Amino acid sequence: MADNIIIKIQNLSKRFGELIVLDNISIDVTCGENLIVFGQSGTGKSVLLKCIIGLLNPDSGKVLIKGKDVCTLSQKELDAVRKNIGFLFQGAALYDSMSVRENLEFPLERHFSLTQKELDERVMKTLEMVSLEDAVDKMPSELSGGMRKRIGLARSIITEPEIMLYDEPTTGLDPITSKEISELILNLQKKLDMTSIVVTHDLVCANIIADRAIFLKEGKIIHRGKLQEMETSEDPFLKDFFSKEIINEQ
Amino acid sequence: MKTPKIIFKNRLSFEEQVYNFFATISGLTVFVLKFFKEVFVPPYEIPQVKKHMDELGVKTFPIVSVTGFIIGLVLAMQTEPVLRTFGATDYLPGSVAVSVIRELGPVITALIFAGRVSSGIGAELGSMRVTEQIDAMEVSGVHPFKFLVVTRVIATTMVLPILTLYVDFIAMVGAYIAVAISSEMSLAYFSHSVVSALAFGDFLPAIAKTFVFGFIVGIVGSYKGFTAEGGTEGVGKASTTSIVIASLLILIFDMVLVKITLWLWPII
Numbered sequence: 001m002a003d004n005i006i007i008k009i010q011n012l013s014k015r016f017g018e019l020i021v022l023d024n025i026s027i028d029v030t031c032g033e034n035l036i037v038f039g040q041s042g043t044g045k046s047v048l049l050k051c052i053i054g055l056l057n058p059d060s061g062k063v064l065i066k067g068k069d070v071c072t073l074s075q076k077e078l079d080a081v082r083k084n085i086g087f088l089f090q091g092a093a094l095y096d097s098m099s100v101r102e103n104l105e106f107p108l109e110r111h112f113s114l115t116q117k118e119l120d121e122r123v124m125k126t127l128e129m130v131s132l133e134d135a136v137d138k139m140p141s142e143l144s145g146g147m148r149k150r151i152g153l154a155r156s157i158i159t160e161p162e163i164m165l166y167d168e169p170t171t172g173l174d175p176i177t178s179k180e181i182s183e184l185i186l187n188l189q190k191k192l193d194m195t196s197i198v199v200t201h202d203l204v205c206a207n208i209i210a211d212r213a214i215f216l217k218e219g220k221i222i223h224r225g226k227l228q229e230m231e232t233s234e235d236p237f238l239k240d241f242f243s244k245e246i247i248n249e250q
Numbered sequence: 251m252k253t254p255k256i257i258f259k260n261r262l263s264f265e266e267q268v269y270n271f272f273a274t275i276s277g278l279t280v281f282v283l284k285f286f287k288e289v290f291v292p293p294y295e296i297p298q299v300k301k302h303m304d305e306l307g308v309k310t311f312p313i314v315s316v317t318g319f320i321i322g323l324v325l326a327m328q329t330e331p332v333l334r335t336f337g338a339t340d341y342l343p344g345s346v347a348v349s350v351i352r353e354l355g356p357v358i359t360a361l362i363f364a365g366r367v368s369s370g371i372g373a374e375l376g377s378m379r380v381t382e383q384i385d386a387m388e389v390s391g392v393h394p395f396k397f398l399v400v401t402r403v404i405a406t407t408m409v410l411p412i413l414t415l416y417v418d419f420i421a422m423v424g425a426y427i428a429v430a431i432s433s434e435m436s437l438a439y440f441s442h443s444v445v446s447a448l449a450f451g452d453f454l455p456a457i458a459k460t461f462v463f464g465f466i467v468g469i470v471g472s473y474k475g476f477t478a479e480g481g482t483e484g485v486g487k488a489s490t491t492s493i494v495i496a497s498l499l500i501l502i503f504d505m506v507l508v509k510i511t512l513w514l515w516p517i518i
Contacts, residue, residue, distance in 0.1 A: 079391040093386035
């Protein structure tokens with residue numbers, strides 16, 4: 001394996017009953033790269049992310065994170081791998097019963113031996129990165145959609161992971177907030193030197209973040225390369241998809 | 251160990267209902283085995299257990315206080331005329347105490363606890379499941395089963411015996427008030443009659459079975475919530491089915507445990 005490949009997906013397949021969601025997919029992601037995963041709803045984009053993090057077991061194939069196959073790891077080994085991966089869920093998945101501070105402290109308390117002062121400092125520093133220091137003692141129910149995404153992002157990066165997985169980071173947000181979140185993702189990625197895989201429909205978001213993109217259709221990768229190549233592709237399906245997305249953006 | 255998938259549909263055929271019945275039983279069994287596998291392994295999450303004991307237990311005190319008081323009061327009011335017919339009103343405190351401590355106290359407290367707590371756990375964990383909070387916990391390297399399920403089940407198992415003892419006491423207060431209204435029995439005589447009517451065989455097995463009831467309440471609520479599917483509708487179903495299953499299991503286990511108790515400590 002090349003030294004700079006941090007995520008290697010080999011011949012990954014996943015089906016739910018009769019429905020084939022991922023069909024023999026192979027992807028390499030290099031260190032520090034931002035990979036965008038495009039595709040219509042229900043084409044297995046989120047399933048792909050969940051297979052990478054080990055939330056779902058693929059039917060066949062391998063997911064290698066820094067050379068370790070997450071499908072064959074013991075729970076302890078998988079936990080160690082997960083410590084290095086951040087995951088931003090579509091709905092942010094903040095713990096409702098905990099305040100913003102407790103949400104952020106949660107992964108830190110379990111993986112690091114920090115004093116309360118160190119915890120406080122780390123929480124405030126991370127909230128500063130997402131410009132939400134004032135929300136530290138709020139409950140998730142008091143936050144707007146955009147704020148929830150930012151706090152979700154803060155919770156994901158507080159352990160300073162090497163890899164970030166984003167599941168529709170801008171879905172449900174207005175265009176301005178969506179652009180802000182996309183720029184924030186890019187800034188954090190540069191600042192923390194992370195590798196990212198971003199599942200999205202949002203062309204504005206993709207244009208801001210993408211180094212490279214893949215397009216999933218019916219469980220298969222139908223195109224991979226630069227985003228601009230996809231947008232200008234003569235493939236009727238891609239042409240149709242991107243023209244509709246552009247109209248949606250407008 | 252995997253729990254079998256429950257079929258989520260609005261209208262289930264007879265075969266699907268039978269399948270779901272057995273899937274629930276086997277799923278619960280797997281869940282119980284997983285609990286015993288995880289409960290002795292660190293980390294023990296003691297602060298979470300304390301938090302749940304407070305939330306699930308202390309907040310149940312008002313409702314069980316009212317229930318316990320009314321049980322004792324009504325039982326004494328109903329029994330007194332019958333005993334008076336036989337000129338045996340002196341036996342009233344003892345008979346009420348035995349009824350409350352052996353059976354009514356543990357079972358009614360457990361059923362109320364199931365109604366309040368099992369449904370609450372089912373709804374809370376179900377909502378966490380459908381909003382991906384449980385997945386978020388798992389990807390952050392924390393074991394959600396340990397953090398969410400084991401801590402709640404320990405809390406319910408520890409809290410219900412305490413609640414039952416309290417309900418027993420409050421019920422006897424209610425019974426004394428009923429007796430004091432209808433006769434001139436003194437508190438000292440009432441207390442003495444209660445204590446002399448009770449034996450070890452009345453007391454310990456009754457409290458021991460509340461540990462089982464508490465465990466049922468916690469594990470059923472957690473199982474239904476943890477395996478919830480289908481958005482908010484799934485959360486609602488998890489909440490309601492938690493109460494139904496927990497209440498039924500409490501009554502079934504009560505029957506079995508009473509039989510065992512009578513075999514170990516026969517009533518003379």
